[in-house]
Amino acid sequence: MVQEDKSFNETIDRIDQIQKKSEFEIVLADTLKRYDLKSLAFMGFNIGALNKSEPDILVTYSQEWINHYRASDYLEVDPVVHQGLKSILPVDWSNFDRRDSRVRSLFNESREAGLGNQGLSIPVRGRHGDMSLFSLTCEANEQEWSTKKRNYIRDFQTLAVFFHQSVLRTYTNSELQIQLTPREAECLHWAACGKTSEETAMILGLTRRGVRYHIENIIFKLNAVNLAHAVAKGIHFRIINPPR
Amino acid sequence: MIILVNGNEQADYAYLTNKMFRIRAKVFHERLKWDVNVVDGLEKDRFDQENPLYLISVDEVSGNVRGSLRLLPTTGPNMLRDVFPILLPPGEVVESATIWESSRFSMEPGAETPEPGRLLSSVTGELLAAIEEVGLLAGLTEVVSVFDARMVRIFRSAGCPALIIGRPQRIGECMTYAGLFEISETARDKIRAACGITGSVLEPQSTRRLFAA
Numbered sequence: 169m170v171q172e173d174k175s176f177n178e179t180i181d182r183i184d185q186i187q188k189k190s191e192f193e194i195v196l197a198d199t200l201k202r203y204d205l206k207s208l209a210f211m212g213f214n215i216g217a218l219n220k221s222e223p224d225i226l227v228t229y230s231q232e233w234i235n236h237y238r239a240s241d242y243l244e245v246d247p248v249v250h251q252g253l254k255s256i257l258p259v260d261w262s263n264f265d266r267r268d269s270r271v272r273s274l275f276n277e278s279r280e281a282g283l284g285n286q287g288l289s290i291p292v293r294g295r296h297g298d299m300s301l302f303s304l305t306c307e308a309n310e311q312e313w314s315t316k317k318r319n320y321i322r323d324f325q326t327l328a329v330f331f332h333q334s335v336l337r338t339y340t341n342s343e344l345q346i347q348l349t350p351r352e353a354e355c356l357h358w359a360a361c362g363k364t365s366e367e368t369a370m371i372l373g374l375t376r377r378g379v380r381y382h383i384e385n386i387i388f389k390l391n392a393v394n395l396a397h398a399v400a401k402g403i404h405f406r407i408i409n410p411p412r
Numbered sequence: 413m414i415i416l417v418n419g420n421e422q423a424d425y426a427y428l429t430n431k432m433f434r435i436r437a438k439v440f441h442e443r444l445k446w447d448v449n450v451v452d453g454l455e456k457d458r459f460d461q462e463n464p465l466y467l468i469s470v471d472e473v474s475g476n477v478r479g480s481l482r483l484l485p486t487t488g489p490n491m492l493r494d495v496f497p498i499l500l501p502p503g504e505v506v507e508s509a510t511i512w513e514s515s516r517f518s519m520e521p522g523a524e525t526p527e528p529g530r531l532l533s534s535v536t537g538e539l540l541a542a543i544e545e546v547g548l549l550a551g552l553t554e555v556v557s558v559f560d561a562r563m564v565r566i567f568r569s570a571g572c573p574a575l576i577i578g579r580p581q582r583i584g585e586c587m588t589y590a591g592l593f594e595i596s597e598t599a600r601d602k603i604r605a606a607c608g609i610t611g612s613v614l615e616p617q618s619t620r621r622l623f624a625a
Contacts, residue, residue, distance in 0.1 A: 255418045255622050256465050256485050256512070257550055263620055292509075293462075293488035321551035329487055329509035 175202045176323050183330045189338055192226045199327070200228050203320070205306045206284030210331055211249070212300040215339050224335065233281035237274075245270045252289040252301040258321050261287030261305075262313070278305075286313045290324050292332040300335070302328035340405070348389060348407055355382040360399045360410035413472050413615045414542040416622050419463040419482075428468050430454060431477035439518040444560075446584065459515065462489050465622075467542045469519065469535050470615070479519025479535045483512045483546065486556060491515050492590055496558050499590040500578040510553040511592070514543060517563065524566075530608065531569040537607025540570050544603060545614055547595035555593045560586040567593070571602040 179202060182195050196208045212224040227234065243249060247264040266272050279285065284305035292300045302324060308316050348356070351372075358368040365379040372379070383395055392398035402408040415428060422429045433454035440446045440455055448455050464482040471478055484490045486506050490513040493505050500506070506513075523535045532540075543555055557563075557574070567574050574591025581588050593599070604610065 254420060254463075256463070256483065257416075257546075257622050293485050295488060299488075318551075321549075323551075325551040326509040332487075 176327075178202075179323075179327060180330055183327065183334050186334045186338060192335070192338075193228070196226060196228050203304070203306075203323075205304050206282060207303075207305045209303045210300060210335065211303070212298070212332065212335055212339075213253075214296075214298045215300070215336055224339065226335070229281055229283065233278070233283075236277070236281070240270075240274075240277075242270070242274050246274060247271060248287065248289050248303060249301065252291055252303070253299070256291055256293065258291070258325070259289045260317060261289070262310075284308070286317075288317060288320055288324070290321070290328040292328050294332060294336065298332075298336060300328070300332045302331060348386065352382050352386050352389070353407060355379055356386050356398060356402045357408045357410060359383070359395055360403065360408055413470055414538060414613050415468045415470050415615045416546070416618045417466045417468060418622065419460060419466065428470070428477055429466065432466065432468055432480040435477065435479065435520050436516055436518050438521055440516070443521065444586070459484060459489065459491060465546070467539060467546065469538050469542075477520070478523050479517075479539055481514050481517040481539055481543070483514055483543075483555070485509075486511045486513055492556060492558055496583075496588070496590065498581055499558060499588065504578070506556050506577070506590075506592075508553075510551060511556050512547070512550070512552055514555050514557040514593075517557070517559070532566065532607050534607070536566055537570065537603065537609055538613045540567075540572065540603050541600065541607065541609050541613045543593070544595060544600035545612060548597065548600065549619075552595045554595055556590065557593065558588060558590050560588055562586075564589065567591075569606065571606040572599055 179195075179199050182198060186192060186195060192210075196210070199205075200208050207227070207229050209227040209229070210225070212226075215224050225234075237243070245268060248259070248261065251264065252259050264271070266275060284307045286308045287303060287305040289301050289303040292302060294300075304320060304324060306316065306320075354372055355368055358371055359365075363371065365383065366376055368374075369376045369379045374382075383398075386402075387393075387395060387398050390398045390401045392401055399408075403410070417425045417428060433456055437448075437450045437453055437455035440448045441450045449457060459482070462484060464484045466480055466482050468477060469479045470476065486493070486508055492499065492513055493507070497505070517539065519533075519535045519539070524533050526533045547555055556577075559567075559574075564574070572593055574589070574593055576589050576591050578590050
């Protein structure tokens, strides 16, 4: 029990400290080991940009399996996704209806790709229409599973929310950070200091039209409605840091 | 027995959910005179659009709906944060992966009267026991709820006093509280004992369908 708590607390800390996108896979791999799992998968919806059509996916399994899953259009029939997003309740994969032949091949092939025979998915709901599904698989017979499942639900209900928030924080930040060119960042900085485009043009040695062009791009890239909105977002996401 | 229904399955379970919304209109609009929105005799609010989980008490013999409540995760939109933040000290929120919010606890007028020799009616007991069961299945530690004085008495009789958080406020005619309920096997057993319930109150098929328990 003490060992389990330690594992849990360390995993929480790791997830909470994630700064960059590249760290997620390492943390997932760590968590996999700690909890003796076969796979872990995070699927996020409406993270970062609202109404984005593709979910954000972070997984521990191979790119081959992802490619095969896509090529076979398994998303259409995957009960994990369909059932998992329906409810706020965790979902145990052992109760899925597997009479459909495509569903059967999905699960059989997933075993070949290294996923476990037991699976569990935990839905997470955020405040602004963002949601995610955190899924794990492990190897266990039915008896072992009923005990393991309870422990997994207890820990992963919390881990999944931390992971979701970590993705939310990292994605909304870094996506914006990498988008602006140095010149655009400069124009935004001077706008935040109260300069007009004419003044900014003078400071930076650009034409007024050049500055306007940059500003239009900034507004577009930050998904802002006007320059004031872009300045607010720029400060919020720490792209610029104008003097107080 | 308790049937579990997802908010987004209302169309598939129209009979049950319409009965539920009708009872809610009778309780919250007609009896308690809360400022709620009733259309065609059905009481619904914006949280019903957030795909909550409904726990609906159904009479095993007649099939009649007797009462219900709804659960929402506190990580998403919920009433305490979005409607009643005044009940908590400024800046404080209840937001936890293992705390869900229960709201719209209600039953058919008359069904709250305890049967002879009992402290709580069977519907009340069933709903409270169901919260514990679902909470345990979902790995929760607590359920938070906004409630009035009438509910405080009910919870006490059920052997599950709420831990009142924040400061009670007079809202409309009622003193209103925010409270936390422990989710545990001990709490579940206490409620069962106080209400004369033996075994699970969840209807197995709906539980299996949703949670895949």
